[in-house]
Amino acid sequence: MKRRHFMMTCKEAAQSISRTQDLRLPLSERIGLRMHLLFCASCRQYDRQVRWLHHIFSTVAAPWREARLGDEFKSRLCQQMRRYEAKAGPGEANPEGKRDATDSKSTDQ
Ligand SMILES: [Zn+2]
Numbered sequence: 001m002k003r004r005h006f007m008m009t010c011k012e013a014a015q016s017i018s019r020t021q022d023l024r025l026p027l028s029e030r031i032g033l034r035m036h037l038l039f040c041a042s043c044r045q046y047d048r049q050v051r052w053l054h055h056i057f058s059t060v061a062a063p064w065r066e067a068r069l070g071d072e073f074k075s076r077l078c079q080q081m082r083r084y085e086a087k088a089g090p091g092e093a094n095p096e097g098k099r100d101a102t103d104s105k106s107t108d109q
Helices: 010-020 027-039 041-060 071-088 101-105
Strands: none
Touching: 010 027, 010 041, 027 041
């Protein structure tokens, strides 16, 4: 039989704090976490930081989750990449001596 401690450890508390962001903890675990946070300033600070990060990712970053590139932008990006690869060759980072005539003529950058 697994022995239950009155207080959860900081490691257990940290795991519970992380889990609370994704799911609702069982009542006994919630109570254990509350008890731990009552007495442990370090875990209280960690809890605040995790909540803050979760808030940032779920609100501020949310609009970019559904961001999509337009078809025209994608095809232009592919053209640029192909042009760059053709110029630089495999494993070369576009050395000055290999620039060709099309380089100075390109206006769409
Ligand atoms: Zn702690």
